[in-house]
Amino acid sequence: MLNAVEISNLTVKYPDVKALDDVSFVVKEGDFLGIIGPNGAGKSTLFDAMLGLNTTYAGTIKFFDQDIKKSKKHHQQIGYVPQKPVFEKNFPATVSDIVRMGLRNESDENRIDEILQQLWIHELRNRRIGELSGGQLQRVFIAKALVNNPKILILDEPVTGVDQQSIELFFSILRELNSKQGITIIWSSHDLDAVNKLANHVACLNRTLFFHGESEEFFSNDDLVKQYSEASMQKHMHHH
Amino acid sequence: MSFEILTYTFMHRALISGIAIAILCSVIGLFLVLRRYSLFGDAIAHSSFGGIALGLLAGVYPLWTAYGVSIISALIITKIKDRYNISGDASIAVLLSSGIAAGLVIISFSGGFTIDIFSFLFGSILLVSVDDTILILALTGAILIVILLLYRQILYSTFNEEQAKVSGIPVEKINYLIIFMAGITVVTSIQLVGVLLISALFVIPNVTAIMYGKGFKQTAIISMSFSVFSVVVGILISYIFDITPAGTIVLLSIALLGVTMGIKSAGLLSKN
Numbered sequence: 001m002l003n004a005v006e007i008s009n010l011t012v013k014y015p016d017v018k019a020l021d022d023v024s025f026v027v028k029e030g031d032f033l034g035i036i037g038p039n040g041a042g043k044s045t046l047f048d049a050m051l052g053l054n055t056t057y058a059g060t061i062k063f064f065d066q067d068i069k070k071s072k073k074h075h076q077q078i079g080y081v082p083q084k085p086v087f088e089k090n091f092p093a094t095v096s097d098i099v100r101m102g103l104r105n106e107s108d109e110n111r112i113d114e115i116l117q118q119l120w121i122h123e124l125r126n127r128r129i130g131e132l133s134g135g136q137l138q139r140v141f142i143a144k145a146l147v148n149n150p151k152i153l154i155l156d157e158p159v160t161g162v163d164q165q166s167i168e169l170f171f172s173i174l175r176e177l178n179s180k181q182g183i184t185i186i187w188s189s190h191d192l193d194a195v196n197k198l199a200n201h202v203a204c205l206n207r208t209l210f211f212h213g214e215s216e217e218f219f220s221n222d223d224l225v226k227q228y229s230e231a232s233m234q235k236h237m238h239h240h
Numbered sequence: 241m242s243f244e245i246l247t248y249t250f251m252h253r254a255l256i257s258g259i260a261i262a263i264l265c266s267v268i269g270l271f272l273v274l275r276r277y278s279l280f281g282d283a284i285a286h287s288s289f290g291g292i293a294l295g296l297l298a299g300v301y302p303l304w305t306a307y308g309v310s311i312i313s314a315l316i317i318t319k320i321k322d323r324y325n326i327s328g329d330a331s332i333a334v335l336l337s338s339g340i341a342a343g344l345v346i347i348s349f350s351g352g353f354t355i356d357i358f359s360f361l362f363g364s365i366l367l368v369s370v371d372d373t374i375l376i377l378a379l380t381g382a383i384l385i386v387i388l389l390l391y392r393q394i395l396y397s398t399f400n401e402e403q404a405k406v407s408g409i410p411v412e413k414i415n416y417l418i419i420f421m422a423g424i425t426v427v428t429s430i431q432l433v434g435v436l437l438i439s440a441l442f443v444i445p446n447v448t449a450i451m452y453g454k455g456f457k458q459t460a461i462i463s464m465s466f467s468v469f470s471v472v473v474g475i476l477i478s479y480i481f482d483i484t485p486a487g488t489i490v491l492l493s494i495a496l497l498g499v500t501m502g503i504k505s506a507g508l509l510s511k512n
Contacts, residue, residue, distance in 0.1 A: 052405065
């Protein structure tokens, strides 16, 4: 299997803190990686670097052996689903307008229909995005991320503000994308149970990487699970 | 009243230029409104006042100096805004006042206001020359072609800069391109409505069109139609009743906004 993602000695410093300290790991093609860690663990910082939004890092990030600082090819290989899509509520765009934005070959209307059908949102095609529920919006943004047939799908805690039924549908869509279409998935999440159910690899991040391996190994190690849960709880309580 | 006015060649020039400017302002304006840059057109227009004054003082055709000054100051203020993290509305205020201030100082050097200044402040579409008309058509055509070619990139970076960047769109370059095109559009439109009312053409038809709850292309088409309607009817009415075209055009577009708000309140449009 090829290395879909290879991160070596990634360090990101902010003026008063090291947000990420010497993080290295590899994601093989076809992996479903769940990244877990408490709030402020550096998950967003890691994603910003991987997505090319922050280029002031030390270390290297490679997608399919191409350093993202040297090649722009990775843009075509990545689909990205943001945490909570921010937009003006009255932005004059329909569901198909949004998906079309992601499409490199704009005139390929068949592809838009196909992806909307795959994500169960075809009947919403001509609705304005401001009228949609959280779960519907989430599927629109997944459709936009997938419309170019990316090899890697990156999702940043994409279940905030989404109802339970939509979350279940979302999980089954992710599972199908990974197992049937072989898309590599990198997914940051707070939900340990969901990661246990879906991901086959786990990375625990808290400024440094303190675990990376198969999810069975992680979830069979009670100490590790407890440690993560406590770290997460403390951070949560600290926040509230 | 008769259709005789439609036979005058000055009226042909006015209507052709007016329609081109109406389409141009509505398209560029839609992107500015959605970027929360509604007053940017106004700011560029005010900075062009400095350019016009400079042209009058130097004895150069004032619109040429206006193009130069507005485009350069718009790009500079955008750069400063990004570099020093000044908010969008504050940077607009800086640009707006510096243009007027520079214009006033330059005018006082040249010995005070002249009649020419007023035609730039309030527009003079009925006086537009053949050369002006050709220039307006050429610039409108060029800008519309650029927008059609880069449609996805411009729309995507207007919708969400971060996501556009992730998909490989050169967002900063696109932003500068829009500012550049807005600069050209504003100065081109000065002849129609003047420096003081330009932002009306940028903003009002688009705010109106957005209320119809349609997709992006349909919203753009509705906006263009309203804009063209206001300009054509405004020019004709103003000639027939001998009133100012600029004011008439803007009042008509405000009337369309009012009607749309009425229809919407009556629940005849999909809620949004």
